[in-house]
Amino acid sequence: MVEEILEFLILGLVLGGIYALFAVGLTLIFGVLDIVNVAHGEFFAIGGYALYVAMVVLGLSPAVGLVLATVVVFALGLVVYPLLIAPLQKRLGRRAPGPLFLVLTLGLSALMQNSLLAAAGGEYLKVPPAVKGGLDLSFTFVSGQRLLILIVASLGLAALFLFLRFHRQGMAIRAVAQNPAAAQSVGIPLGRIFTLTIGLACALAGLAGGLIAPLFSVYPAVGFTLTIKAFAITILGGMGNLLGALVASLIIATVEALSVLVIPSEWQNAIAFGTMILVLLVRPSGLFGKKQP
Amino acid sequence: MSGLRVRTLAIAVLAAAGLAAPLVWSHPFVLHVAIQALIWALFAASWDLLSGYTGQVSFGHAGFFSIGAYTAAILTKVAGLSSWLGMTAALLLCALVGLCVGFPALRLRGHYLALVTLGFGEIVQLIATNCENLTGGPFGMHDYGTFTGLPSDPLAQRQDAYVLVAAIALAGLAIMLTLTRRTNAGPAFRAIREDQILAGSLGIDTTYYKLLAFTLSAGFAGLAGALYAYYIQLVSPTVGSAAASALVIGMAVFGGIGTIWGPFLGALLLYSITEGLRFIGVVYNLIAVGAVMVVFVIFVPRGLAGIRLHRRGRQQRADRPAADAAS
Numbered sequence: 001m002v003e004e005i006l007e008f009l010i011l012g013l014v015l016g017g018i019y020a021l022f023a024v025g026l027t028l029i030f031g032v033l034d035i036v037n038v039a040h041g042e043f044f045a046i047g048g049y050a051l052y053v054a055m056v057v058l059g060l061s062p063a064v065g066l067v068l069a070t071v072v073v074f075a076l077g078l079v080v081y082p083l084l085i086a087p088l089q090k091r092l093g094r095r096a097p098g099p100l101f102l103v104l105t106l107g108l109s110a111l112m113q114n115s116l117l118a119a120a121g122g123e124y125l126k127v128p129p130a131v132k133g134g135l136d137l138s139f140t141f142v143s144g145q146r147l148l149i150l151i152v153a154s155l156g157l158a159a160l161f162l163f164l165r166f167h168r169q170g171m172a173i174r175a176v177a178q179n180p181a182a183a184q185s186v187g188i189p190l191g192r193i194f195t196l197t198i199g200l201a202c203a204l205a206g207l208a209g210g211l212i213a214p215l216f217s218v219y220p221a222v223g224f225t226l227t228i229k230a231f232a233i234t235i236l237g238g239m240g241n242l243l244g245a246l247v248a249s250l251i252i253a254t255v256e257a258l259s260v261l262v263i264p265s266e267w268q269n270a271i272a273f274g275t276m277i278l279v280l281l282v283r284p285s286g287l288f289g290k291k292q293p
Numbered sequence: 294m295s296g297l298r299v300r301t302l303a304i305a306v307l308a309a310a311g312l313a314a315p316l317v318w319s320h321p322f323v324l325h326v327a328i329q330a331l332i333w334a335l336f337a338a339s340w341d342l343l344s345g346y347t348g349q350v351s352f353g354h355a356g357f358f359s360i361g362a363y364t365a366a367i368l369t370k371v372a373g374l375s376s377w378l379g380m381t382a383a384l385l386l387c388a389l390v391g392l393c394v395g396f397p398a399l400r401l402r403g404h405y406l407a408l409v410t411l412g413f414g415e416i417v418q419l420i421a422t423n424c425e426n427l428t429g430g431p432f433g434m435h436d437y438g439t440f441t442g443l444p445s446d447p448l449a450q451r452q453d454a455y456v457l458v459a460a461i462a463l464a465g466l467a468i469m470l471t472l473t474r475r476t477n478a479g480p481a482f483r484a485i486r487e488d489q490i491l492a493g494s495l496g497i498d499t500t501y502y503k504l505l506a507f508t509l510s511a512g513f514a515g516l517a518g519a520l521y522a523y524y525i526q527l528v529s530p531t532v533g534s535a536a537a538s539a540l541v542i543g544m545a546v547f548g549g550i551g552t553i554w555g556p557f558l559g560a561l562l563l564y565s566i567t568e569g570l571r572f573i574g575v576v577y578n579l580i581a582v583g584a585v586m587v588v589f590v591i592f593v594p595r596g597l598a599g600i601r602l603h604r605r606g607r608q609q610r611a612d613r614p615a616a617d618a619a620s
Contacts, residue, residue: 110579114580270416
């Protein structure tokens with residue numbers, strides 16, 4: 001029993017790394033732009049497809065594939081602000097946006113998901129693991145891909161946190177998150193920061209999509225369930241709170257992994273949705289609170 | 294006759310001609326598209342009553358639609374009830390579910406409400422997929438028959454189904470329009486959307502009116518679901534997918550949110566157009582819906598309802614401020 005629990009804990013930790021890469025980006029966008037990016041999962045899916053194209057179609061090495069996945073999705077993320085969000089912000093001016101940004105990103109999600117379906121077909125594409133072998137603990141075997149996920153996810157998140165903490169642009173992002181008007185008045189170009197923020201967040205999603213692709217298959221709707229799950233995570237962690245999202249990712253992933261011991265696996269997804277509804281009803285600011293609803 | 298009278302008459306004649314067209318050109322495919330377009334139209338109008346008109350954005354409206362469809366299918370299949378009772382039950386049960394979802398949602402606004410309703414929709418889909426002995430699991434339910442009392446000849450059956458669905462959908466639209474234009478609920482809904490705190494301080498019972506909007510909207514969505522169940526004669530978990538919720542929001546945006554008749558019209562047109570595109574490829578019509586949402590939100594915020602044939606200075610129509618706020 002103890003060994004079983006340890007085994008599922010490790011699986012949960014690996015999954016938590018993926019959730020964290022995804023949810024931290026989602027909550028970063030929310031914190032800086034006050035927008036919930038419903039299309040985040042589609043950037044994750046494109047990361048997976050990019051890795052597939054790099055490794056299977058072009059025959060490149062996995063490392064190059066992962067870098068490519070991240071860079072491609074970063075580039076796609078960079079155009080979202082100037083192409084879609086800025087025009088809507090401009091039209092709205094000072095009026096309250098209401099649900100419009102949600103509808104906008106929801107439309108983007110439908111557009112991207114079905115474009116993927118049109119371009120790549122609906123099949124579940126298999127991607128070979130980036131690393132062979134694995135780590136043989138006496139009670140369980142952890143595949144190399146899972147170890148890679150843990151290491152790369154940790155590095156990616158550490159890089160983001162260091163960037164936000166120490167780099168000039170990162171500090172500017174935090175300043176905008178705290179107070180856009182004040183940030184602008186000290187000469188921070190809001191548009192460029194918004195563009196960079198969405199780019200970075202999408203890059204993390206693309207990296208996550210590339211990392212997990214060999215474990216799950218790649219298909220157009222692969223990211224959508226994850227998006228909804230990530231909403232649950234960001235709400236649990238407090239929307240706009242990066243560290244909260246990281247902790248909440250690990251909590252949700254671990255509980256999901258361990259739940260298999262208690263409830264049938266087809267109900268696994270209900271944990272995240274149930275948690276989300278519960279948190280919103282009991283403590284809408286989340287565990288570590290930031291923005292009030 | 295005044296200009297307004299002429300215009301009203303012209304619109305009435307056009308609407309009547311449009312509604313009669315599928316009966317005149319009674320090709321099975323035309324009827325098939327028209328019936329489903331009307332079901333979506335009722336569904337879109339119900340979404341707009343809650344989300345566009347009252348400003349309580351639901352991202353899981355397909356959950357109500359799905360519950361309505363399953364209620365109808367289960368009652369007819371298991372209990373052998375007529376479709377009339379099935380539809381009534383679907384309407385009432387969904388209204389009740391709407392009330393239950395509305396209660397916790399009272400505390401939430403904007404993003405948070407949208408996310409809770411999204412979670413609600415996903416949970417409905419999970420239940421539909423996993424409670425196999427009740428819902429038939431992933432493959433859904435079938436073999437419970439169509440509307441009670443339709444002729445068995447396929448074409449005549451479809452024609453009668455069209456008349457029935459059209460009557461119910463238009464009745465639903467008429468009720469929603471009357472409620473928002475002729476009763477106190479309309480201004481109360483709009484006041485809640487504009488500024489909930491201000492509305493409350495003016496003596497509007499915001500709790501009552503928000504719950505009313507949730508109950509009615511969910512009820513009509515459920516009724517649309519029941520119509521779907523009896524017409525298509527197959528209900529599966531995908532009926533309640535987030536994609537279906539997204540589709541209905543896209544239709545409403547296309548038609549013009551906050552006007553109720555706009556989303557109704559928008560759904561009719563968008564559904565018919567995308568079904569036409571089905572000959573090109575089923576994927577492309579969904580790409581088109583996504584593109585419509587993105588483009589309309591940014592560039593055509595009032596949707597089709599906001600397009601006026603001739604501008605006549607200041608607009609004084611009831612839906613004008615609604616569309617302004619939505620934009």
